[in-house]
Amino acid sequence: MVKILMSSVFGPFGVDDDWGRKENVMELFHNQVTREQGMFSLRFHHPSFGLHLLAENIDAETHVLDFPTQARFIAELRKGYDYVGISFIAPNFVKARRMAELVRQHAPATQIILGGHGTHIPDLEKLIDADHICRGEGVRWLRELLGEDPAQPIRHPAVKSALSKSMMGVRRPVEAAVLIPGVGCPNACRFCATSFFFDKRYDAYFDSGDALFAAAVDVEKRLGMSEFFIMDENFLKREERVRRFLELMEDHDKHWKLSIFSSAETIGRVGVDLLRRLGVEFLWLGVESKREVYTKNEGVDFKALVAELRDAGIMVLASGILFLEHHDRETINEDIEFMTSLDADFVQFMQLGPMPVTELFADYQQRGLLIETVPHEERHGQDRIWFRHPHFERDETHGILKRAFEHEYHANGPSLFRLFETTARGAERDDGGSPRLAIRRQAFVDRCRDYRHIIRWMRFFAPTAKMRAQAVELGAHYERILGKETLLQRAVSYALFPLVAAEALRTRMGWNMYQPPTVISTFGRPERALANEPAAAPELCLTPGLLAGPPR
Ligand code: B12
Ligand code: SF4
Structure with a gap:
């Protein structure tokens, strides 16, 4: 039987070494959202969802290796594999090249497959010695490579949405599984790597509400989880599928909690009430900019929309882009102010980044605007831009981005405080006599009870008087909902x-760069296929280490 190793790139991450940069942290919040919020930054590590999806959908015995060290990767190679798949994004190009070298050195008989967003780097064939390159959707491609039927229905993997999660140094249980309805997006915003990578179209793995519901039920059963992080660029866009999914949830009395990505146009179409019934608790909203309005955002009053969502108990992550083509010193500040004024729970600022395969990249390359000498590992959007901007020097862009994050943090307080506030609003929201919404409301109350333990320490460690006052108000709000604290x-x-206190100290000393754990998961062993058993529980190879990184 064919034996395959599918690996993410290796760590450590977020350090300056031959293969990476300290600004390229392998975390969502701590890198791109709450990065300047000190000890209040939310800390998560996410597994490589794409690799788990691929492994679940081929018959070969497949081992998924998430976040190895180089030594662990070499040790795994020595076990003997027919193929090694390496998944990488463009900023991790050097790591992928190093891994291919290691395969040639330690397992010369093994064939190398490259996949993921990094594969659109121009002339990749000449830059990395590999046997196969998968550009775009991978499940059907891999099945073809292995001589399997590419048209078989997609099986959903049972994967938790995060490997670890913590708030202010307190470990939190991971309660959500990932659900991947499909990949890509037809909107083709000029800068968007995801849309262009999947050929400017949406490729559904689960086309109907019925199929998606069945996949969710299966994952729920296998992992015992009833929360889903829906990994789909624009989940609400397929309205018919969403409505059917909700109908089935209601028919089967499912009260799942969902986190979704959505564009404003689709929220406007389906309405916030539908999101409440659906159980949405977290929503990622692409705001991008006040002036450069993409079709998806035409005519949207973002401030009102964010307030409406938060009043419904839905945490909002609003993302904005800096150094857009029209930005000058005045308009960039206008956008930073605009993003801040939304008062969302989270604000992401990302630098405009021409990524291979996008229209923006092709255009800038043709106009000679790309600074070709910037190495791939520095092209990630959280340090300095890598193109010539008419109004900004590359070297000043790091500081402007940092100040945007700091400004938003000081104006609105830590995101953690805001999400606690949104949860409280959800707990107070009138359920209008709907039993379904009453259950949702009660879930918010329970969460408030859980969060409350930490509010005292928010107050204690708040770095400014304004934030302290915010924490005091939060404590009072929770007391109104829950009554007095018991002993x-x-x-x-x-x-x-x-x-x-340990997290406060670590943050102060600059020692709070957490590395993701190395995890290996096994799929498709013949005996499992025969017995139709779920995949083995992942084996945790290393415990997450604390790495003394440079101060951030
Ligand atoms: C989850 C995620 C993360 C997680 C990563 C978790 C992890 N374990 O790697 C976190 C939050 C940490 C993260 C961080 C970053 N990310 Co990110 N991330 C995503 C996101 C939202 C989802 C990826 C995903 O799971 N998709 C679903 C799966 C099914 O799709 P997929 O991974 O593309 O896999 C499919 C194919 O690509 C292919 N495939 C993939 N790998 C392989 C391997 C083989 C062998 C084969 C055959 C096929 C194959 O088959 C799969 C099934 O079709 C994407 C956007 C998106 N919606 O895709 C951005 C995205 C991948 N990230 C991106 C970027 C730029 C970053 C950051 C640099 C941002 C930053 N500055 O902070 C950092 C980098 C961190 C680091 N040190 O490496 C870009 C990549 C652009 C590019 N051209 O390279 C994307 C596309 C976002 C965007 N639109 O710009 N990210
Ligand atoms: S709507 Fe979002 S996912 Fe779709 S193309 Fe635009 S930025 Fe990309």
Whole structure:
């Protein structure tokens, strides 16, 4: 039987070394959203969803290796594989090249497959010695390579949405699984790597509400989880599928909690009430810019929309882009102010980045605007731009981005405070006599009870008087919902102090760069196929290490 190793790129991440940069942290929030929020930054590590999806959908015995060190990768290679698949994005090009060298050196008989967004780097064939390159959707491509039927229905993997999660140094249980309805997006915004990578179209793995619901039920059963992080660029866009999914949830009395990505146009179409019934608790909204309006955002009053969503208990992550083509010193500040004024729970600022395969990249390349000497590992959007901008020097862009994050943080307070506030609003929202919404409301109350333990320490460690006042107000708000703290609740809260204090100290010393754990998961062993058993539980190879990174 064919044996395959599918690997993410290797760590450590977020450090300056021969293969990476300290600004390219392998975290969503701490890198791109709450990065300047000190000890209040949310800390998550996510597995490589694409690799798990691929492994679940081929018959070969496949091992998925998430976040190895180089030594662990070499040790794995020595076990003997027919193929090694390496998944990488453009900023991790050097890591992928190093891994291909290691395969040639330690497992010369093994064939190398490259996949993921990095594969559109021009002339990749000449830059990395590989046997196969998969550009675009991978499941059907891989099945073809292995001589399997590419048209078989897609099986959904049972993967948790995160490998680890913590708030203010307190470990939180991972309660959500990932659900991948499809890949790509037809909107083709000029800068968007995801849309262009999948040929400017949406490729559905689960075309109907029925198929998606069945996949969710299966994952729920296998992982025992009833929350889903829906990994789909614009989940609400397929309205018919969403409505049917909701109908089935209601028919089967499912009260799942969902996190989704959505453009404003589709929220406007389906309405916030539908999101409440659907169980949406977190929504990623592409705002991009006040002036450069993409079709998806025409005529949207973002401030009102964010307030409406938060009042419904839905946390909003609003993302904006800096150094857009029209930005000058005045308009960039206008956009930073605009993003700040939305008062979303989270704000992401990303630098405009011409990524291979996008229209923006082709255009800038043709006009000679790309600074070709910038290495791939520095082209990630959280440090300095890598194109010539008419109004900004490359070297000043790092500082402008940092100040945008700091400004938003100081104006609105830590995102953690805001998400606690949104949860409280969800707990207070009138359910209008709907049993379904009453269950949702109760879930928010339970979450408030859980979050409350930490509010005391928010107050204690708040770095400014304004934030302290915000934490005091939050405490009062929670008391209105939950009543006075009991002795037991107070004891739990005090028990958390050492953890919170340790995180405060680590942050102050610049030692809070957490590395993702290395995890290996096995799929498709023949005996499992025969017995039709779920995949083995992932084996945790290393515990997450604390790495003394440079101060951030
Ligand atoms: C989850 C995610 C992350 C996670 C990564 C978790 C992880 N374990 O790697 C986090 C939040 C940490 C992250 C960070 C970053 N990310 Co990111 N991320 C995503 C996101 C939202 C989803 C990826 C995903 O799971 N998709 C679903 C799966 C099914 O699709 P897929 O991964 O593309 O895999 C399919 C194919 O690509 C292919 N395939 C992939 N690998 C392989 C391998 C083989 C062998 C084969 C055959 C096929 C194959 O088959 C799969 C099935 O079709 C995408 C956007 C998106 N919607 O895709 C951005 C995206 C991948 N990220 C991107 C970027 C730029 C970054 C950051 C640099 C941003 C930043 N500055 O902070 C950092 C880099 C961190 C680092 N140190 O490497 C870009 C990549 C652009 C590019 N051209 O390279 C994307 C496309 C976002 C965007 N639109 O710009 N990210
Ligand atoms: S709507 Fe979002 S996912 Fe779709 S092309 Fe535009 S930026 Fe990309």
